[in-house]
Amino acid sequence: MSTEGDLGENDPPPARPLERYQKLLGAILALAMLALLAMVITIWPGPPRAPAIGPQLLDDYTKARADVARVEKAHLALLQPPAGDQRAPDVVAAEVSKLVGERAAAQQKLTVAEAAIAALATAGPAQSCSSIFCLGPEPTLLLLAALAGALGGAAHAANSLAAHSGSGRMTPSWTLWYYLRIPAGAALGLIAYCVVRAGFVIGSVSALGSGAETINPFGVAAVSALAGISAKAILEKFGALADGVFGPRAPQQQTAELPKATIDRAGKKLLLEFKQDPVGVKVTIGSRIVAPAVSGRRATVDLQADELNQSKLSIKLSGAGLPADTTMPVDVPTG
Missing domain, CATH: 1.10.287 (Helix Hairpins)
Known part of the structure; x- marks a missing residue:
């Protein structure tokens, strides 16, 4: 039998802080999913209710x-x-x-x-009524899309937490990601519903229905929940859709880093160490344009006697992903 403060043979080991954190986060996500599921069921559109006679x-x-x-x-x-x-x-x-x-x-x-x-x-039904309250058809569908997207985001976060906790790769630095998956899922679900409803996706309107009164709520919930679950895929889809609507985005020019330049005075050579492949690099020293000898990520240029007599050599580089006429000074070691 164990005394107070000691662990007995059959006593479970004390929970580590990371394990307690994972359990707490898992409980919060589980409660969030149950609450969102309850809200989806609550606002689910029931049979259309005709306007009452006053x-x-x-x-x-x-x-x-x-x-x-x-x-x-x-x-x-x-x-x-x-x-x-x-x-x-x-x-x-x-x-x-x-x-x-x-x-x-x-x-x-x-x-x-x-x-x-x-x-x-x-006049037809004026309201779409759930089991508790009545809203207009459009507000009900918008709310359903947001809640379904949030539910998809919570499911994705819970599945990711389970996978990372089981593999031992879970770290508290991901806490904000898990919490933001729910509101981000709600926003993506709402945006996805609006995109589909607007007809930007071919065949989407016929799949959901036409008119707020005839739209299938199962289609709204499915589209929004999938958007909440697959955040990365849906954002890529939205980016491609935006390119089609507003024109392609201009490609970002990636500027390569300047090489490390040193002079080997004994060998009369300029040595350039690049962090990327120096494909097509050209070196200009004064009025002399040289195509250096390239080996791997190193470029070598033979120097002339008058160039070695200077205290500082100014060279221009072009190609290899560098901006045109990139100038950099190089100190010439004394002999």
Whole structure:
């Protein structure tokens, strides 16, 4: 049995700081994926909900129907009076005329209410509703794209953490990369959805659908999640797409580093040590242009007696990836 502060034979070894860090980061990524998955399910578009009939419109429709029925019943009673009715014909005619006016007014109100209800019925769904709340179709799809992209980024980060931890190559210097994969995935997912929706990718619009009300949410989630997972590939795709839209980018000219120059006075030679292959290099000393002898990354130039008598030799280099007429001074050692 072990005493306090000592490890027993069956006691597990204490966790190293790096192991605790990896477990904490893994737990954070796992919770992030679960939270994002829950949010995707929450905002997932449900069946389109038609606009509701307002209570005032429903009340107007009900009253108009009741008024029409009441007037028609009273009109029928006047046209078929009961036996023993002693009212004068002109009185009955006046009441009939009044009822005709009332029926026309009630019928007009009923027609207006029925037209308003029919307009709502044919207007189509105004909102895309999840299990909790309703948004417009476009905001719902944009939010779905961002959440799916973030979920893809979190899945990529978790898979990378598992692989690097298992191989023992995990270092805390990658912490910021793991945390930024989630918001970066959200941004890439949203951009990918907009690119596909805009029709920059051939066949993409037909795959998703046309119109916010008819777009397949599974297609939106799939495109955005793949963008979040494959950040490097999608950025390269966006770069190629930008070249096609805005024209190719000008190639960056890589300037080679200047060579190390020394003079071998005994051998009467100028020695140039390049960090890259000195292909096509030319050396100008005064008015003399020389193609040096090249061996590997070393170039050698034979010097003349008057050049060795100078204290400092100014040479110009061209080729080998160097800017044109690159000038560099070289100290001439004394004999």
